[in-house]
Amino acid sequence: MTTTSLPLFVLGQGTDPHSERGVDCPGELPPASDPALVARARAAKDRLGDRLFVLGHHYQRDEVIQFADVTGDSFKLAREAAARPGAEYIVFCGVHFMAESADILTSDAQRVVLPDLAAGCSMADMATFNQVEECWEALEEAGIADQVVPITYMNSSADIKAFCGRHGGAVCTSSNARRALEWAFEQGRQVLFLPDQHLGRNTAVLEMGFGLDDCVVYNPHRPNGGLTDAALRDARMILWKGHCSVHGRFTADCVDDVRARIPGVNVLVHPECRHEVVTKADFVGSTEYIIKTLEAAPAGSSWAVGTELNLVKRLGTMFPDKTVTFLDKTVCYCSTMNRIDLPHLVWALESLAGGHVVNQITVDADTTHWAKVALDRMLALP
Numbered sequence: 455m456t457t458t459s460l461p462l463f464v465l466g467q468g469t470d471p472h473s474e475r476g477v478d479c480p481g482e483l484p485p486a487s488d489p490a491l492v493a494r495a496r497a498a499k500d501r502l503g504d505r506l507f508v509l510g511h512h513y514q515r516d517e518v519i520q521f522a523d524v525t526g527d528s529f530k531l532a533r534e535a536a537a538r539p540g541a542e543y544i545v546f547c548g549v550h551f552m553a554e555s556a557d558i559l560t561s562d563a564q565r566v567v568l569p570d571l572a573a574g575c576s577m578a579d580m581a582t583f584n585q586v587e588e589c590w591e592a593l594e595e596a597g598i599a600d601q602v603v604p605i606t607y608m609n610s611s612a613d614i615k616a617f618c619g620r621h622g623g624a625v626c627t628s629s630n631a632r633r634a635l636e637w638a639f640e641q642g643r644q645v646l647f648l649p650d651q652h653l654g655r656n657t658a659v660l661e662m663g664f665g666l667d668d669c670v671v672y673n674p675h676r677p678n679g680g681l682t683d684a685a686l687r688d689a690r691m692i693l694w695k696g697h698c699s700v701h702g703r704f705t706a707d708c709v710d711d712v713r714a715r716i717p718g719v720n721v722l723v724h725p726e727c728r729h730e731v732v733t734k735a736d737f738v739g740s741t742e743y744i745i746k747t748l749e750a751a752p753a754g755s756s757w758a759v760g761t762e763l764n765l766v767k768r769l770g771t772m773f774p775d776k777t778v779t780f781l782d783k784t785v786c787y788c789s790t791m792n793r794i795d796l797p798h799l800v801w802a803l804e805s806l807a808g809g810h811v812v813n814q815i816t817v818d819a820d821t822t823h824w825a826k827v828a829l830d831r832m833l834a835l836p
Contacts, residue, residue: 491796495521498803506806507541509534509556511548512741513762513791518547518799527741528552529608529627532559535566543567543806546815547794549575553815554612558822558829566815567806569798574790575609577726580696581649583613585674589646590621592672593692596683602692603638606648607631609698612817612825614648619827626832628725628740631657633835644689646672649696656725656732658691666729671695700788701726704760708782709734712758716779722747723760723781731760741765748773762788 499506499521509531510522519525524534528548535544536559544566546553553568560566586604593599604623606614615625622641626634631653638645647654651671658664668690672679675695679686686692704727712719722737722744732738737747744761751757753775759766760781770778805812817825 491800492517495796495800495803498800498807501807502543502803504540505542506545506803507535507538507543508545509547511552511791512745512765512768513788514547514794515764515792516768517796518794519768521799522547527627528555530742532556535564536560539564543811545569545799545802545806547799549573549578549790550815551575551578551609551611554817555608555615555829557815557817558612558615558825565811567802567811568794568813568815569802570793570795571813572790573793576699576790577607577609577649577696578611578614581606581610581614581674581694583611583617586614586617586648586694589672589674589679589694590617592678593646593686596686598644598687601643602646603642603644604646604648605634605638605654606828607650607653610649612821615828616821616824618648619824619829619831623828624831624835625825625828628653629742630832630835631725632661634832635662637831637835639690644692646692646694648694650698650726651693651695652697652701652728652732653725654691654693655729656727656738659729660732660738664690669693698726700762701760702728704728704731704781706730706734708760709758711783712779712781716756716758716777719756719758719779720751721758721760721781727760735760745769748776748778751776762791764788764792 508521508523510519510525512525512527532555535556539561542564544556544560544564546556546566546568550568550573553566557566590599593602604618604621605626606618608625608627618624624634635645635657655669658669659666670681670685670689671693672681673695701724709721709731721735723731723735725732725738744759748757748769756777758779758781763780764787766780802812
């Protein structure tokens with residue numbers, strides 16, 4: 455085996471027999487897409503001018519992110535779109551729930567386009583409207599629905615955001631989850647947290663002083679969520695059985711392994727990671743927190759980052775004076791986020807430039823109203 459100080463996928467050096475396809479990658483990789491597509495994307499973007507506003511989520515591949523007018527996390531991007539009412543077309547390089555949020559927050563005159571309709575989110579798909587309705591019925595039968603406040607993570611469908619709006623709840627981001635939960639516990643005695651169990655548990659236990667035994671997990675695929683009425687009544691946090699397919703891959707062994715390989719490494723992870731990973735990490739925070747932490751880190755420091763691989767690779771390029779590596783040794787791209795590639799983006803831009811709106815994302819008026827109620831409650835948090 456060829457050994458280096460950092461035998462990781464992101465460096466393209468060495469081999470690893472335990473990875474899916476090894477990490478041997480000599481020389482320069484060929485362009486991800488036909489270089490002519492770059493010129494076509496630029497030409498279409500120039501033709502559209504100020505009528506177009508392109509949003510790029512941090513997890514997008516580099517070939518796409520280069521055309522973004524603004525980069526950021528899902529909520530920041532939706533707000534950026536709303537702040538540009540003069541843009542007729544909002545092209546969201548992200549996933550479906552993000553485009554829904556942009557449609558909710560922008561005016562009726564603006565059209566939100568998702569370059570590939572197959573770009574969904576496995577976490578958001580883990581909580582459907584019918585499943586959440588059934589959960590609420592279970593809470594009613596247990597006699598506690600009137601004291602439960604639903605909080606949904608931004609990574610959820612418009613239907614789920616609207617459900618929370620109708621039932622006195624709110625939306626949260628990974629940055630303000632604690633504030634949202636503190637607000638919720640001022641309104642009621644219990645919280646139904648959707649759809650990411652890890653963010654809910656990590657926030658409640660590590661930031662608010664709850665115990666693990668204050669949390670139960672509601673499994674929508676089991677009768678009554680797999681819980682007794684007594685368990686539902688006793689819980690303070692009712693966590694939906696959902697997770698991020700990317701952040702859920704990281705394990706405590708990943709942390710132990712990287713510490714053994716890289717002396718003095720700082721482990722920086724997203725709060726969507728499992729509880730045992732977060733408790734072993736040195737720093738925990740949202741995507742924006744991760745970026746700012748690395749930006750402020752001293753030159754020469756070493757960092758193992760537990761989040762989506764496109765972003766980790768980009769951070770390594772952004773901060774060459776620091777060693778930035780991926781927490782896991784095997785590939786961990788967000789497969790649905792990566793559906794937005796350069797061919798799809800070129801097709802969407804050229805269609806718009808030709809006067810044909812494709813893949814428009816629209817949220818009906820009632821869902822928009824109640825989802826915005828939930829979003830506005832979040833925005834009103836101190």
